[in-house]
Amino acid sequence: MTTKSGFLAEAHARGFVFQCTDEAELDAALSAGTVAGYIGFDPTGDSLHVGHMVQIMLLRLLQKHGHKPVALLGGGTAKIGDPSFREEARQLLTDAQIAENIAGIRRNIAPFLRFGDGPSDAIMANNADWLDKLGYIELLREIGPHFSISRMLSFDSVKSRLDREQGLTFLEFNYSILQSYDFRELSRRLGVALQMGGSDQWGNIVSGVDLVRRTDGRQVFGLTAPLITTASGAKMGKTAKGAVWLTAERLSPFDYWQFWRNTEDADVGRFLRLFTDVPLEEIARLEVLGGAEINEAKKRLATEATTLAHGAEAAAASAETARLAFEEGAAAENLPSVTLPEAELAAGVPAFALFVSAGLAASNGEARRLIRGGGARLNDVAISDEGLVISAADLRDGALKLSAGRKQHRLVRVGD
């Protein structure tokens, strides 16, 4: 079909669309006026990570085209846990943890959207506002008749879990019912007519669309984005130190920049389309770069993506730090750094211990192995002696540069 609405057209062009419930009608609605669309975020952690970026960028794209993005925080559903495709039941969270997580996620999303009271300004909602006081009997009577067990069992998200003989508790099974209830609640309260999400949410989303139609007679829509993997098939977002967090305290802007810089060649174009605002024509020019030139496109990707999450200043600083560190081999000022008490350094610190306190190794043993394997460097010189003691004599311009492998660098500064 040919889409008329700017949002759908660009969503397709950038690779955001996997499935849609009724694309023709959705397109018509989007063309006719402002549409409010939402995506839910589970507050299961205090920071989102790159795995959530597709969803965030979808909301951003929606707003770009004059529609209203709604970020729904699952303060209520987090008490249950989404079982979709999950290998095992989630741990249940306490109210205090959930509140803390919501605050962190708010901060993650904030830079990507314009919030306010205008017609296309973004808003955040928390489903605890309605789920917490929901009565069980009331829910059963009102919603229960509209859900078919056999139908729910047929959803891939549920089936895969049962097929693997991993069981599914009633508690988890109810998650999709509450998610449907959320959709209806947002439809009633805010006129939300579209729910988006990852492809793993398809079943839950379709259930919500059905519920709203059956109980309110209103047509609402569902749109899912594909699961993003790297060209070599790995799940995206894993790095040496775990998930690629959006929170600067958990992952420095420099490391965030580095994550994008290290994108596989084959993914550069796709990622530029999904994770930056770079115009499509420009991306088309960038992605055809061959050989080492593709690195310019990767730098652009890294800087654009970091700008969105951490601001232009942090992005530029990261780019410059990377340039100094990788292209000139210098100990750039802005490398992630740790501070070491002067007295400790004066007394001499074993190299392996310093790697641990710099966060480059998880244990002394790991640091030793790193040294033994030839991957540890001090001031860009490989450390060959496992028992090497580092002292004030090793300072260069008042700091030490530690490297684990070619990519991970830390500056150790001296303080009190």
Place this chain on the structure above:
RNA sequence: GGAGGGGUGCCCGAGUGGUUAAAGGGGACGGACUGUAAAUCCGUUGGUGAACGCCUACGUUGGUUCAAAUCCAACCCCCUCCA
């Protein structure tokens, strides 16, 4: 409630009394090659220690034994079928 099956390291999975910090694979990390890429090849992959070692680890607790992931008991959890 009954019958049967199962819970092993980051994950999958082998192991059914000592030679087991536990095969194999995946993942991850390091090295080589490169372009801070992919693919490939090599190495490493519980903690502590310079080291013989010591400590911790095979759902939990207790027991048998010179010796237990392996045998026994109780308990917890998961799965399948029956009620």
